Amino acid sequence: MKVWLIQANEPIPAVDKNQRPFRTGMLAEALLKQGHEVVWFAATFDHYTKTQRFSVNQMVQIEDNFQIQFLYGCRYQKNISLLRIKNHIQIAKQFKRVSRKLQEPDLIYCSFPPIYLAKKALSYANQKNIKFVLDVRDLWPEVFERAVPKKMYWVTNPIFRYLHRLVNQLYRNSYAVNAVSNECVNYVIEKSGRKKKKYDSGYFIGFPNRYQLSAEESLIARAEKVQIIFVGTLSNQINYDLICKIAMKLKNIDFIIGGDGPLSEDFHTLAKDLPNIQFKGWLDANTIQQYMKQASFALIPYYDTFDFQLGVGNKFAEALCYALPPIVLCNGVMKNLILNNQCGVFGKDAHDVAFQITELLDDDIKYQNYVKNAHHLYQEQFDSSKIYPNLVNDLVKLQEE
Template structure:
């Protein structure tokens, strides 16, 4: 089976040996290892680090039967910007130009967003009677309307009319839709204007737990030691990994850290990552002894830190898309037995509450966060129970082996469903 995977926002295998591959990267490798031919259409622009991977549009061989088709685009520095929309349009244009030159696939899995690439992929597939699945990950473009001031939302929706139109067309003409949760899948089916079929499925994010080598682990522990974070420390570590942008409410976290700084309980907040809000938050936390910003860290450093941490921080805003989703960050924490600390309501809250591995506070509530942290600090026995629950939940539902083996079988089913 020849499979095309179309995703531009994830790390790719050529980013480095210590790069954490996500949904598409893990699935691509698994498909290839099982004898399928894989072409991953990706971007020259690294969305996370906001830099170009290459100045050329290239086809790169990862392994036998597995290639990256790197689409060149201009890039952007702000996630919400005209430059990003233009970048996405360039991807779709180049895909439409290059795809007909490639051997025809048996099945296509395209991530949505982006809307432009989704429409281009579905248009290509429909014209050649190829089964195509849209994997809906975010509620674009609705989330952009919600970000606008209430008085401007009507205008925002009007400006985004072309994107809404393209989304409806792509969803309604795709062979099937997939997503992480029933709620997001139903959202996509609403735009498709149809009821659920046998091929519409849910697949959560799966996390691949790769233990570092002994050498990598020693280097990672040394890295943290240089940042004043030791394996045998008596501090209570609250950790965060991710893009430091507007989707997270770190203001509340820093305000809580300020209240706790110098107190009898030795909290330490370790906020790892880069992003357009990093400098802002560094200034906000200036002078605090219990907040660290180590910058962007690799998978070995993440693995090591999660094993000495006490809580994994997921400070998402309670927007419609996050409330309907189970983001990949909490799943990463669960893999290490970290209870998840979050203000998020909706699907994630219910999952963590039901499985006894979540610590909750109200969004924007500094006192609520301080109280939750102090209760966790003062009850290590309960924290240990939650840690065990976190591991069990991860192993039952979110291991990469389970999730992506199911997705592989699903794509084989879809490929065979259209004759």
């Protein structure tokens, strides 16, 4: 089976140095291991490092059955900006141009967003009578509506109404809809009026098991001083104020913050009087692994908004992989997972979170059980070596129908 994977913004381990695979990368690995042919459409502009990989469209041959087709898009610095919209329009146009020259695939598996690229890919699939699976990773335009001040609604409402219509057409007209949870799939179906189909299903993002620590290894590797870790993009999705309030109540615990992003400076300013918040900047995969091994908890510091309530991000899976109890600050799927499996901390205010962490640290047996339960949950539901072969099997069945 020849598969086109469309994902503009993930790191590409075969091209980007010291990067681990994300969702599309793990799916590509699973497809290749089962003997399928893969063409991955990605953007020339690296969303995470904000650098250009290539100045024009570029096809890169990784191995016999694996190619990366880079689509040119302009630079942008802010994730919510007109330049980013321009970038998305450009890569969508480049997909339309490039796709005409390539051999047709048997199946297209398209990450969503961005909206315009998904729209062009669906249009191509319909013209060629190719089955099209939409993998919903983030809920656009909802996340942008949340960021718009109410006083601007009179300007933005017509734009968002148009985008909602466009997105609902994508949802309804895809052969199958996947997402990062079953709850997210159900939201998409209800929002768009789509009739649920056989292969509409949620698949957790998962995390590669080559990083996995057993509960015993995890407990041995912990640093002498308790550390709480977060590594990720410092964007507007993170509740920095709540992190600082928790750190203020837990002054004897180090908060290790890895990564960079558009709100990095704002976070530094908020935390300037908190010496236990330690900023490490951008980290490569090997350094992240070292810090994760030493930590006692992993912070999942996203706002309590409906998009995060419906999703389970890679940071959650990564925490479980290292047998780290996650600290979750929002309701929804992640909260239910840690409470049902007794493997993490949920709280909506600093006092509650700090109290639970202190209580766990004062009870060695309970903490050790949480570590063991986190490891067990990873093995049962978040091991990428199980998730993606199962997804590939489902895609083969879908394509053969």
